[in-house]
Amino acid sequence: MEFAEHIKTANVEDVVLKQPFHAPMKVTLCVTGHHLLFSDRSGDSSWQLILLLRNIDAIEKRPAGSSGTITIKCKDLCILQVDIPGMEECLNVASSIEALSSLESVREMYPFFYRPSWLSLDDPWGLCTPEKHYDQLGALQAKWRLSKVNSDYSVCPSYPPAVIVPKSVDEQVLVKAARFRQGGRFPVLSYYHQKNGTVIVRSSQPLTGANRKRCKEDELLLQAVIDGSDRGYIIDTRSTQQAHQARMTGGGFESKSCYNSWKRIHRNMERGKVLQESLIKLVEACGDQSHNMDRWLSKLENSKWLSHVHTALSTAGLVAECVERDGHSVLVHGSEGTDSTLLVCTLAQFILDPDTRTLRGFLSLLEREWVQAGHPFQLRCARSAFSHARLRQEAPLFLLLLDCVWQLSRQFPLALEIGEPLLLRLAQEAYASDFGTFLCNNEQERCALELKDRTHCLFQFLLRSSEREQYINPLYESTDLAIWPSVQPQSLHLWAGLFLRWTDHTQNMEEVRDEIWSIVTERCCRS
Template sequence: MELAEHIKTATVERVVLTRPFQAPARGALCLTGHHLLFSGRDGDGDGDRGRQLLLLLRSVDAVEKRTVASSGTITLKCKDLCVLQLDIPGMEECLNIASSVEALSALDRVTQMYPFFYRPSNSSLDGPWGLSTPEKDLVQLAGLQDKWRVSHINSDYSVCPTYPAAVIVPRTVDDQTLVKAAQFRQGGRFPVLCYYHQKNGTVIMRSSQPLPGANRKRCRDDELLLQAVIDGSEVAYIIDTRSGQQAQQARMTGGGFESKTFYNSWKRLHRHLERGKVLQESLIKLVEACSDQSHSVDRWLSKLENSKWLTHIHSALSTAGLVAECVERDGHSVLIHGFEGTDSTLLVTTLAQLILDPDARTLRGFLALLEREWVQAGHPFQLRCAHSAYSHTRLKQESPVFLLMLDCVWQLCRQFPLAMEVGEPLLLRLAQEAYASNYGTFLCNSEQERCAVDIKTRTHCLFQFLLRPDKRDEYINPLYQPTHLAIWPSVQPQSLHLWWGFFLRWTDHAQNMAEAREVMWRIVAERFEDES
């Protein structure tokens, strides 16, 4: 179906828009295939001229409508937690607009989405797309080339549909061994390198669960691959992001865990991280708490605790700290996996690298890290970020694990205000872009799917845009002072805080924080002027 066929009423006059931080405005409403446009008009002396709204329909999470006599009200609840109200004269127009927004905000075909139509005047599709490749990573890391290599065994995505075309693996392991090891891993996600610690040569690997099943099958090729990783070391660690009970239960459906008998150099530790529906319900409860208008502190704290969102942050940061401790302090390599290896695994590998790697804490390094560990590594953005906290549709594939990761990064920024070049505005922008974007970076569920619709030649890259010189200052921390030391986050209850800037973004508190950031920038700028 063409986009225009979803639009039953294209324009409506005398609409009243109510949104956070602004007085109600009267004007004209226009609906296109991808946007809702509102233009303020002069009228009744209320000074509406100049009030504008351009809303990407993909950002709408839920549409609620109410009709009374010859008029109606539409409430648009957005994925960034903003709530808009449209008072529309005419019951039929109200129902038509609501129906059209519901349809256009939930398009299924990727090529119908706005990134394929977005053409900014100051950018070209011929420019570079993306920040990192395995080849670049291998060249940049000293000492990596002797023991590791880039394999193109997955160039046609037949070995692992969710892996990129190229991955870094031990040099002593041939491609035939990789193919057989992939057959022993969920979804073909065999162990690959994601971080090399230059201080001591240890590494962080990631994969999916092995498939020994109830019969305790073994795979000598998988054993050989993991033995090549540690290269004669006495011990290494497997961090399983499932509980021991979950890992045991997985054997009944063909999955399982690495046997101590066959992987005798690897010690397995279980660090249970919730995922899927549990995380989604946690987000919903947290947003409900933040929307509570009762103004009762006890009720607010009770709802915050019951959401368990901060508990998930605690689990993620403590697991990442454990991985970093194994690598940095104990000098042992680590393999991380859960079930599929596309959610909690990526959460832990990302946070562990931020703890260990100073380069990952820079603006460019952080974006390159997200590209490697989330976009290229096969996090299914289209499935996980189909809806946010307001939607009445509950798809079992949805999960805010990427948002949880950004929240954990915010905790790091808060605890180490000088060590992270990443600023809160960047985290807020990424949280918004993952759910609805002008750019193609977070579209689809894997590199294979992106190649099938030519994402890199038909859409613009978000990360390249964020690194432009005229945009960079908007997203960096003005207090940043580089350090080559690891940063060790505290996970004590008093050290973890609600991410006010996101969950209370549309309240007066968020406005105060924005004003505080402006003052901070001004002070820093004046200091630099005095020093020069």
């Protein structure tokens, strides 16, 4: 379908735009297939605001005599107000925005049309393939191998073509084990601990069902993971009750009798609709203009967002403790293995591995554990906190990860090379982007769309010398130590840089960061 079919009124003059940090201004509004363009060409001014339509979460129309007002609520939590002269023009623009901001075909999205002069489609895509990652883990290769069993995505649609598995397990065992796991997500390597050789592996739930079915190949695979060790830990991100209920619908958990070398621990982590509604309540609280302290604190507590942050960090800390302090390997899974499983595995690595706290290392970690590992970005990030649409499969798991990383940056201000601006940029890009990195739900879909040949890579772009400086923590000092998060209530804070981003307070904090950066840079030049 041509974009022009959705555009009922392409240009409107004398529009009044109201946005954070700016006085109301009269501009010209232009509607294109992927953007709203606000431009002020009066006098010597050449000011322009370009808003990606995919960034629009919801709009509200309000008549005002012969004209109308459109309130635009964006996925990055910014709210714009547009006063349009003429009711017909107002309704036409609103209709166009609603249609163009909710296109479901991935091929019609802007990354497939984004062609800046400073980027080439021949530029490298991504930072670390499974093959390259395996080559970097020299000590691992004695007991683990790179498997191409999923090279055509037939074994597991949401896994990459290559995965790292125990060397003693052949391909036929992997195929049968995959049939026993939801979505075919059999246990694969997530992290190898260089100090003691223990590992973190991840998967989806076993399909034991009400009849408590067994799979000898799955049992063999998990036994090979611990390789003769007396014990491994299974961290199930569901409550015991949820795991038992899953049996009624064909799912389940690993029984003690069949996996006697593994100890199962349940850590209930919310996902799906519960997590999405928590985000909605938090954003509503942050937008409350009543300035009543009791009301604000009550709304913040009722959102339960910081409780989700607490659970994610404490569960990841448990996994890291099993690996680093107890010297035991860990399997992490929930139901599908594409959401809370990835969250916990990523945070555990961030706690343990200093390399993941560098800019390149962190982006590589996200690529391995979220993009390649099959987090369904297209489904989870379809809507943000303002949409009036009925919730389907939206859930802010990636946003929760970034919040947890921000909490760690507060507790360990010198240990992370990455700064808050990077986390804010990633939060925005996951929901609406010029780049193709977060498009689709898995590698199979990206391959079918030839995404790596037809769009640009965000991670490569962020590492460019022209970009990276703004995302670096000026106070960073490299350390080989693990960073153990505090999850005491007084240690966790609201991420004001994101949730209060469009207030004067946050603008002042950005000015402070710029000043710190200039001071550190000046001192480095002197030394």
